[in-house]
Amino acid sequence: MKKLVMVAALSVALASCATKYGEMGYAGGVKAEQVTSDIWRVVARGNGYTASSRVQDFVLLKSAELTLAQGGTHFVIAGSQDQASVGIITTPGTSTVNRIGNSAFITTSPGYSETVVKPGQDAYVRIIKVGLGQQPPPGAFSAAEIDKIVGARLRAEQ
Numbered sequence: 001m002k003k004l005v006m007v008a009a010l011s012v013a014l015a016s017c018a019t020k021y022g023e024m025g026y027a028g029g030v031k032a033e034q035v036t037s038d039i040w041r042v043v044a045r046g047n048g049y050t051a052s053s054r055v056q057d058f059v060l061l062k063s064a065e066l067t068l069a070q071g072g073t074h075f076v077i078a079g080s081q082d083q084a085s086v087g088i089i090t091t092p093g094t095s096t097v098n099r100i101g102n103s104a105f106i107t108t109s110p111g112y113s114e115t116v117v118k119p120g121q122d123a124y125v126r127i128i129k130v131g132l133g134q135q136p137p138p139g140a141f142s143a144a145e146i147d148k149i150v151g152a153r154l155r156a157e158q
Helices: 002-015 052-069 143-156
Strands: 029-034 039-045 074-082 085-091 094-100 103-109 112-118 120-128
Touching: 029 052, 039 052, 052 074, 052 120, 052 143
Parallel strands: none
Antiparallel strands: 029 039, 039 120, 074 120, 085 112, 094 103
16 A cells, blocks of 8 residues: 555656646747748647657647637648657766775665656647638647647646
């Protein structure tokens, strides 16, 4: 039972370290840059505790927010590119010498290396306005629906 409680506590602690949805900062986030009158580049980054699916949600939600702010109803992802970065964190080993009388005892702890993946995604998003009764183009996302579903999920984690 103790192990289960410890695992649950560790999971909650690590989940709280994941990048939060919001403006780009040191630990990641999301931003948008206008490219043309109807195309935006959406850039999302996470830290080593962030799942790649979460970064994809950042792109979808930012695209929906942009679309609604620009008076559009739908958006199409015209292109995207994985921008994940991989790094290695290495800790040095240590040795400690303890003397007891005429004897010396050496305790050695080896160093270790850990691979850290920071997910990232760049997407080009085309904002479109679909009139009442018209069909959106194939592959178009409803901005209102993404804002409602993905937005609710990300905002609940804040």
